[in-house]
Amino acid sequence: METIKLRDEYIKLxxxxxxxxxxxxxVDAKMVIQDGLVKVNGQVEYQRGKKLVDGDIVEYENEQIKITK
Known part of the structure; x- marks a missing residue:
């Protein structure tokens, strides 16, 4: 699982x-999100601008990203 450390209060999906x-x-991010291939905390997310905060977990193609402060 990859970790992304926040510089601000959030990062967009x-x-x-x-x-x-x-x-x-x-553009690639927009397409995979619109196609319903990305999950945030286990739920399919369709908004590219979804704000991710500390503790959120993103899943895409069997890869996971954890957002941390």
């Missing part, structure tokens, strides 16, 4: 996918 290297660009 699309940015987190890019930061973790799971997608190559913002």
């Amino acid at each position: 699309g940015q987190a996918l890019k930061a973790a290297g799971l997608v190559g660009s913002g």
